[in-house]
Amino acid sequence: MIHHFALFSSNEDPESYEEAIKHDVWRKAMESEIESIKSNDTWVLTELPKGVKAIGVKWIFKTKYNEEGKLEKHKA
8 A cells, every 4th residue: 555645844934024923933033133133233223314214124034944954943
């Protein structure tokens, strides 16, 4: 008897912020990224001058695995 198996991952990376905030692991990944940005003095929060538009941002979510294929971390 021959059996065919398909492996599906329930750990698909979110494609949007709205999707990510539904899951603790992705909220923690975003918090970690924001903390890293703050601690590295990557940017300074300031008031936007009149007539100037702020640039947009996009969160990218990626599950990282080590060389053995084991979950290493969730990266935002």
